[in-house]
Amino acid sequence: MRVAELELDLEAFEGPLDLLLTLVLKEEIDLAEIDVAGIVLAFIEELLGRDRSENGADECELGESDLEACGEFLVLVSALLELKARLLFDDEAAELAELEPEEAAEELARRLAAYRRTKEAAAWLTSRLEQEQDRFFRLGPAPLRPPVSRPVAPHDPAALAAALRVLATPPQAVSLAHMALRYPPLEQFVQRFRSLLAGRSRFDFENELGELSRVEQAVAFLALLELGRLDEVAIKQAAPFAPIRVERRDTERSSAWTSARSA
Template structure:
C-alpha cells in the first residue's frame, strides 16, 4: 500500500481529503471502492495524532462513517419499498458531489476576484444636470387601463394604510396653546383694582381670573406688591379668607417700581 504523506493543512476537512483520494486514484465517484478508500483514509488519520483534537474529531467521524459503509457492503443487499437495492455509499456520494460543486464555485469566485483587481474603471464624467435628468412622464402610458373602480380601490387601500398608522387615542388629542401671562402686567392690573376697591378679599380677586395660570400669576403679583409696600394682607384664622388692603393714599396713580422683576414672565 502506498504511504500517505500529505499534511493536514492541505485539506479543509474530511470531504476535501476524500475528494483528493478519489481524484488521485482516478476513481469513479459514483462507484467508490470503499475498501481501498477506507484503508487510505485511515492511514492518513493515523498520521494526525499530534494535530488539534478539535480538528481531528471531524476526520474521525468520517472514518467511522467509512467503516460503517464498509461493514454494510459486506452484508446482504438491502432493498427499498420499490424493490431496488440500497447502495450504502449513496449518501456519501451525494455529500461529495455537493462539496465538489461548492468547491468549484468558490474557486471560480476567487479567480474572478483576482481578475477584478487588474481592472481599472473610469469615473463618470456626466455633468450633474445630465445625471439628474429624468424623462417626462407619459400620462397616457401611466394611466393606461386605469378605471374609476381601480382608482377607488387604490384610494381605499391608501386611506386604510393611513388609518393603521394613526394612534386611535392620540390622534384625537387637540393642541393646547399656552397664552403668555406677564407678571408685570398682572401687577399693574391688581394694583389698579386695589386702588379702586381699597379693601377686598383674596377670594374676590381670584374669582376675576380666567384659569389656573392666571391664578398663579395673580398670587405672585400680590406677593410682589406686598414686598414693595403697596398692599397689606391680614388673615384672622388659619385657612380662612385673606383680607387685602391698599396702603397707598386715595387718588394715587404713580406706576410702581418693578425693576427687581428682571423681566419675569410666565
C-alpha cells in the first residue's frame, strides 16, 4: 500500500494524498480548509478494506508493508497537523517565541488570570441558577409589540402639500395633431384629371388646385406625375415657376384613357 496514492474525497479536496501535499506546500490550497481527521479516516478505511479482502471479513491483521505504510502515514499526518497548527496560530506563536522568560510568564499569568475570572464568573452563574431554580415563567414566541412609529424628518406642511399637488395634477394631454397627416388617395386625383381631359384636350394645373390644402396640392401633383408616367398626358412648363400645362396625348391609347373617354 502506498500512502502517497491514498485517494481522498474531502469537502475541500478530492484526489491522491501526494497531490494534496504538493498543493499545500505550494500554498495553492489553504490547509486551514482541509479536514485532517477526514484524511485519517480515509487511511483507516483503506487499511481495513485491504485487510478484509486479503484475510477475510472478520480478520484484521496488519502485514509488514502495512506497518510501514502506517509509519509513513503517521509522519505525514503529523507534519500536516503541525503545519495546520502553525497556520492557525502563527501570530500567537511568533508573539510568544519572541518573549523573554519573564515576559512569557507574565503573559501566561495574564491569560490564566483571565480564565480564572471566567471560571469564577461561571461559578457565580451556577449558584445564581441554583437560587433561581424555583422561578417558573412563561416562555413563548416574542410578544406583540406596539407598532414602531417612524416619523419623517420635519417639513413645512404647506411645502409638502404644494409638492403633492404638483404630483397629483394630471399632466396636459400631448397634442398629436401634427402627426395626423390626412390626405386624399392619389387615385381620386388621377380619376379627376382623366375626367377633365375626357372633355378637353388641355388644362392648367394651377387652375385645378382651387381651395385645395397644401397636402392635397402635393397629392394632386403626384397624381399628375403618375399620369405622366403612364404616358397619358404631356406636362409642360415654359419656365421655372411658370404655370404647368397638362395636355392629353393624342397618341394615348391606353385602356384607362378609352374607358374614361367612353364614360
